Amino acid sequence: MSTADVSLHEKISLVEKVTEESSEDVRLHEERSLLDLVATKDKKKDEANLYDDINMIKIDDENKVSTPDISSSLDDDDDEDSVKQRHENHGKRKWFCVIGCAIAHFVLGGFERSNGVLYIHIQNKFGNGASDIAWVLSLSVTLKLLFGPVASILCTKFTPRCVVVSGAILFGLGLLISAFVPHFVILYITIGVITGIGKSLAYQPGLVVVGQYFKKRRGAAVGLATAGGGIGTLVLPPLFETMLNYYGFSGGLMIISAVALHMCISGMLYKSPTRRKLHRQSLISHSCERFHDSRLINSSELTEYQMAETEEQNKKAPNKYHKLWIGRCLKSCNTVKDKESSSKMLDFSLLKRPDFLMFCVGISFLALSFNSMLIFIPPLVKSRGLSGIQGACVMSVAGIFDTIGRIASGFILEIKRLRNFRKLLYNTVMFMLALVIFSLPFTVTFVEFCVVAAIFGLLIGTYTSQKSVILVDIVGSEALNSSFGILIFFQGVGTLIGPPITGVFKDEYNAYADGFLFIGSTRFIGAFILLLNNTVKCNNCKPEFSIK
Numbered sequence: 001m002s003t004a005d006v007s008l009h010e011k012i013s014l015v016e017k018v019t020e021e022s023s024e025d026v027r028l029h030e031e032r033s034l035l036d037l038v039a040t041k042d043k044k045k046d047e048a049n050l051y052d053d054i055n056m057i058k059i060d061d062e063n064k065v066s067t068p069d070i071s072s073s074l075d076d077d078d079d080e081d082s083v084k085q086r087h088e089n090h091g092k093r094k095w096f097c098v099i100g101c102a103i104a105h106f107v108l109g110g111f112e113r114s115n116g117v118l119y120i121h122i123q124n125k126f127g128n129g130a131s132d133i134a135w136v137l138s139l140s141v142t143l144k145l146l147f148g149p150v151a152s153i154l155c156t157k158f159t160p161r162c163v164v165v166s167g168a169i170l171f172g173l174g175l176l177i178s179a180f181v182p183h184f185v186i187l188y189i190t191i192g193v194i195t196g197i198g199k200s201l202a203y204q205p206g207l208v209v210v211g212q213y214f215k216k217r218r219g220a221a222v223g224l225a226t227a228g229g230g231i232g233t234l235v236l237p238p239l240f241e242t243m244l245n246y247y248g249f250s251g252g253l254m255i256i257s258a259v260a261l262h263m264c265i266s267g268m269l270y271k272s273p274t275r276r277k278l279h280r281q282s283l284i285s286h287s288c289e290r291f292h293d294s295r296l297i298n299s300s301e302l303t304e305y306q307m308a309e310t311e312e313q314n315k316k317a318p319n320k321y322h323k324l325w326i327g328r329c330l331k332s333c334n335t336v337k338d339k340e341s342s343s344k345m346l347d348f349s350l351l352k353r354p355d356f357l358m359f360c361v362g363i364s365f366l367a368l369s370f371n372s373m374l375i376f377i378p379p380l381v382k383s384r385g386l387s388g389i390q391g392a393c394v395m396s397v398a399g400i401f402d403t404i405g406r407i408a409s410g411f412i413l414e415i416k417r418l419r420n421f422r423k424l425l426y427n428t429v430m431f432m433l434a435l436v437i438f439s440l441p442f443t444v445t446f447v448e449f450c451v452v453a454a455i456f457g458l459l460i461g462t463y464t465s466q467k468s469v470i471l472v473d474i475v476g477s478e479a480l481n482s483s484f485g486i487l488i489f490f491q492g493v494g495t496l497i498g499p500p501i502t503g504v505f506k507d508e509y510n511a512y513a514d515g516f517l518f519i520g521s522t523r524f525i526g527a528f529i530l531l532l533n534n535t536v537k538c539n540n541c542k543p544e545f546s547i548k
Contacts, residue, residue, distance in 0.1 A: 093271055094213035098221055100269030101206035102228030104164070107263050108203055109402075109464075110232025111256075112141060112371075113395055114240045116378030120388055121244045121252070126184040131503035134375060136187045138499040141371050143196025144203055145492030151204035152485030160205035164267030167201025168260065170194055175257035179250040195260075202263045204485065207468045209270050211480045223410020226465040230406055230457070233399025237378075241392040347482040355474050356483065358533040360490040363467070365526030366430060367494035369437060369519035370460070372502040380440065380512045381449055394449045398457035405461025413466060423534050426462070426470055430527035433459045437520035441513035498522070 115137045122133050154163045174194030178187060207222065214221040236259070244252035350356050377398075378391035413422045436456050443449055468484060475483045502515035 094210075094221075096269045097206075097209045097213055097271070098225045100164075100266040101210050101225035103266040103269075104202060104206045104228070104263055105226050106228035106232040106235075107260060107266075108144075108199055108232070109226075109229025110234075110236030110399075111199075111260070113229075113233040113374050113399065114237045114392075115141075115371075115375045116395065117237050117241050117244070117388070117392055119375055119379060120382065120391075121249055122184075122187070125249045128184050129503070130379075130506040131500050132184070134372075134499035134503035136192050137375055138371055138495055138497075139188065139192035140196040140199065142492040142496035143193060144199040145367070145488040145490075145495060147197055147200035148204050148488035148492070149482075149485040151201050152208070152481050154201070155205050155208065155481065160209050160270040161267050163205050164202050164270060165264050167198045167203075168263035168267060170198030171202060171263065172198075172257045172261040174198060175253055175260055179253035179257070198260075200488075202267070204488065205270060206266065208481050208484055211468055211472060211477055211484075220410040220414050222469055223406045223408075223465045226461075227403050227406045229464060230399050230401075230403025230461055233402050233457075234396045235399070237392040237395040237399070238389065241389055245388075347479060348486070350475060350479060350483050350486060353475070355533055358529055359471070359474060360487050362526045362529035362533060363487060364490040364494040365522050365529065366463070367491040368498035369494075369523040369526070370463075370498075371495040372498045372515070372519045373437065373456075375499050376502055376506075376512055376515060377440070377453075379506075380516070381446075383512060384444055384449075386446055386449075390446055394446075394453045397450045398453040398460070401454045401457030402461040402464075403457075405458040406465040408458075409462035409466055410469075413469070422466075422473060423470060423530075426466055427527060427530045427534060429459050429462045430523065430530060433463065434520050434523040434527055437516060437523055440516045440520075494522075 119130075119133050119137060122128070122136070123130075151163060151167075171194075174190050174196075177194070178190040181187060181190060206225065210221055210225050240252065240256060243255050246252075247255065351360075377394060378388070381391035381394050382388055412418065413425060418425065433456070436452060436459065439452060443452055467487075468480070471483055471487060472480055498519060502512075502519055505515035505518060506512055
């Protein structure tokens with residue numbers, strides 16, 4: 001081969017080598033461009049998910065999932081469908097919670113308004129005095145109220161569903177054991193303690209969950225939820241009277257225990273929105289960690305150099321919503337830990353508020369008379385020469401108008417012109433209840449008892465259903481769980497001593513009239529305290545002390 005041929009061959013090889021290197025550079029450049037495009041799409045997708053996580057925290061006043069202000073920059077049809085689906089599920093869930101709360105009030109309200117029927121049959125079986133039997137029944141109601149703070153803590157540690165189902169099982173178990181007790185003293189443990197704790201766990205979560213779901217029309221929602229108590233008062237007292245007469249004390253209590261277990265259905269319908277919010281907040285926390293390199297970190301953890309670099313990068317942000325997005329993420333990330341920790345606490349600093357403290361004290365006096373009324377109205381009817389079934393029918397009449405009062409008061413007190421006067425109207429109802437109680441010792445015939453029971457039912461329905469609404473007006477919905485638990489603790493103090501004192505009047509004077517005059521006086525005192533409370537303004541509304 002000649003020298004010219006070798007030189008030509010080397011030139012051709014060199015050209016081919018250069019061509020291959022150039023092709024390799026083009027291929028690597030194309031691969032890098034493709035990877036950058038994929039990374040950009042992934043980042044935009046993560047940003048869209050983060051926007052959705054942040055803006056799903058707040059639920060607006062109409063109980064709708066709020067849509068983000070910057071959603072116009074994120075054209076993702078799948079995300080919009082997801083938001084609509086969440087809103088639809090949220091709307092359905094809140095009404096299932098109302099139904100569950102109505103079932104709970106049907107069982108609990110009907111049972112407690114049947115205490116007078118149970119009082120007569122316990123007295124017939126064991127022959128004890130009025131004060132002794134009143135202690136058993138009042139202990140059950142008292143523990144239901146005194147364990148309110150415990151139920152609040154358990155609801156934050158676990159779920160309302162678990163708490164209510166556990167309480168329903170305890171409630172039914174206590175009644176079932178009571179059917180076979182040989183001595184009256186054991187009823188203090190079975191009916192008094194076991195059923196009392198069970199009722200507490202089953203009662204408190206319902207109103208809290210409903211109050212958390214409804215921002216507007218809360219009074220109407222609570223009125224519908226508590227209307228089950230009026231229906232229970234209509235149905236259960238005659239049913240219990242019939243069962244106890246037909247099957248005897250043991251057989252009747254076994255059937256009543258089966259009725260109590262129906263509260264498990266109520267618990268299965270509950271799902272607290274608080275846990276859903278915490279779940280979304282945890283998603284944001286993880287999202288913030290994913291975007292650590294994109295300046296989504298707490299500014300307090302940055303060095304001066306990093307803060308300067310972050311500020312410089314923010315100025316170069318291509319998206320006009322980028323600064324707003326970073327600010328909202330920082331705010332959300334900084335508050336996640338605080339909200340998660342505060343949800344596990346019970347605020348006793350609320351007792352430093354004069355308006356809340358006076359409301360609790362007033363309700364304790366009102367509860368002192370309320371439980372006594374439910375226990376001693378059927379015996380009062382029987383003492384007038386009427387039958388036991390007529391006494392149960394009087395309570396049923398009260399139950400009919402109780403239901404009307406709960407629903408009507410919920411809608412009436414939500415009228416805009418009356419909403420600002422809701423506390424004053426509630427206070428007026430308490431004074432009217434005192435007058436009704438004072439009239440009972442002078443009632444003789446069955447018709448008179450039915451008329452008084454109808455007025456009593458209307459007023460007591462308003463008192464029961466709007467109590468949590470007035471509480472929200474005082475402390476706000478954010479503190480409803482803690483405040484409601486503390487409030488029913490105060491109620492428990494009143495219900496513990498009210499019926500036994502009324503029973504002492506019966507044992508000493510062999511008549512129920514003096515006892516009703518006593519509980520009417522306590523009702524008047526409680527109404528007067530609430531009247532004073534309407535003049536108190538709270539200047540310190542921020543809780544400072546809480547315990548786990």
